Amino acid sequence: MGVTLRDVAKKAGVSAVTVSKVVNGTDQHISEETRLRIQKIVKELGYVPNAVAKGLKEKRTNMLGFLLPDISNSFFPEVARGIEDMAKVHGFGVVMCNTDDSAEQETERIRFLSSRMVDGIVFARALKNSNMRQLLSSGLPVVVVDRDIETEHTGMGQIFVDTQRGIYESTSLLIGAGCKKIAFISAEYAARFDRYQGYCDALQQAGLPVEPKRVYKDHYDVKTGYEGLYRILANTEIDGVVCGNDMIAVGVLNALKEKGISVPGQVKVIGFDDVYFSRYLSPPLTTVYQPAYQMGSAAAEMLIDHILYQKPLYKKNLDFELRIRNTV
């Protein structure tokens, strides 16, 4: 920074306008000679356009906001990377905003990003649909990268995985492996793609009863898995556990080990997400992979296409994938 259009112009003996045109290639009718001279001086002086000034003028900053619960929760770093890689390709940068799923934080950060004139927002979330409305009212294009979104929000783009179907399949895998008494441990909330529903559907399909005693819902964390398993085992027997995510599966695995119950011998376990260390658990966790990186890059791509070429936002369903390892 420091060296401006004017500096270049002065040294080249032309006006700032001409330099601008050359630098941006915005005008064909510049003599080859002038163009070359200017380009040379640009290099000499190490001129770099001031993106802030440019943004102010053009009302486009080539910046994306990334709103997420917490970057230090696995799953999100991959998403972040996907977003940034795609953004970079198109000359965009990304501003990261952790909100801890708090509505106030979200509101505040949206205001922040909007004041900073980001051109669009990728909104990754796990829970409530809190202030979707506020997001919309900001007028900014938004793409929601959602694992579970409650309602349709017209006007927003969406990248999602059918987690209900994913859990349906993970449950079916356990059933296929001979489990008859399958527990379900997950987080507590209503969602468009209800994991619990996927679990119920699979049981029903197989003619197995849904036993409330085998269901535990709290949070998407290790503690929930651990405590859930103990709670369920206090009341009933099980031969399989369907987990709402891999963190829960980690808790379940730990509790099972503590109780001396063999996996997959006595109890089979299946996770969800395929967080990068799941394969290193022991036994390596069988789980359902969600394409986190791809979700991020697809979201950024949609947003940028919209910003740059006015392509409409849309809904995109990405495929999950069973990852068979050693807990089933």
Next chain:
Amino acid sequence: MGVTLRDVAKKAGVSAVTVSKVVNGTDQHISEETRLRIQKIVKELGYVPNAVAKGLKEKRTNMLGFLLPDISNSFFPEVARGIEDMAKVHGFGVVMCNTDDSAEQETERIRFLSSRMVDGIVFARALKNSNMRQLLSSGLPVVVVDRDIETEHTGMGQIFVDTQRGIYESTSLLIGAGCKKIAFISAEYAARFDRYQGYCDALQQAGLPVEPKRVYKDHYDVKTGYEGLYRILANTEIDGVVCGNDMIAVGVLNALKEKGISVPGQVKVIGFDDVYFSRYLSPPLTTVYQPAYQMGSAAAEMLIDHILYQKPLYKKNLDFELRIRNTV
């Protein structure tokens, strides 16, 4: 966005300047009446100052750049969170830039950030000191969050952990536990704080020989741990493994399990970093904790103090911490 200072001014029947003064509290000599009237209209209209315009004018954007190898590598998400939390407290935002440790990427991103007029850069890195020089020449204040930095770079702030001492202590722990034939598996590179040196020092201190056959260096990843262990075991016997980081320890643990060698019975293992899932490995990994979150927040704090109050940048040594679990 959309509603400007002028809009507020018009509606309040004052000039834009007055509104600016009221909004920023930059002028005591505004009548209570005017102030109140303006504040009311600001609320009504939902006026939010345009940070881009403000940044251009003031030459301060209240934005930090965060340059790192890869957010999807454990350790960095925590750092990122630390940075963002501290930044937020001071009204700063953070632009995340992954560089995969590539010098070209770093150069390019630094230019990018600089053109965007970020007020400072947090540089988290694991390896080579590539283009430190370029960073400096950008004129931007920089704080390096480093696990291993090669040289002194005057002018830059620095947050670090004495990893050499950390490995010295982790090795000593193994020695104290009775190990005589300790392997060392880590990444290959020279650094200010040389982990390998820490390992050697500890052995020497205990009168134990340093056997090249027991040393393997490649990358900070699972594969290195896995292959390193196999390689070493092909040539010699061991009763302990000091790992350069937790990823390596994961590989070591897996290889050991594969070979039917018990941990910590036959071989003891110690990691480094205390990545958040280390405690869930089996057995739970004994390791050395690096305060990643704190490193991020300390870096951001130093930078912001410098930006806002011209406090000089400095070097800060953060403490590591032995986390005794079940692999030793």
Next chain:
DNA sequence: GTGAAAGCGCTAACAA
């Protein structure tokens, strides 16, 4: 082929 004028939204310095 090139440049002058105007303005993006804001604020510091100075006037009134």
Next chain:
DNA sequence: TTGTTAGCGCTTTCAC
């Protein structure tokens, strides 16, 4: 107590 002027660095329009 308030407003005018000027300008941050850039680009668009339109005149030359």
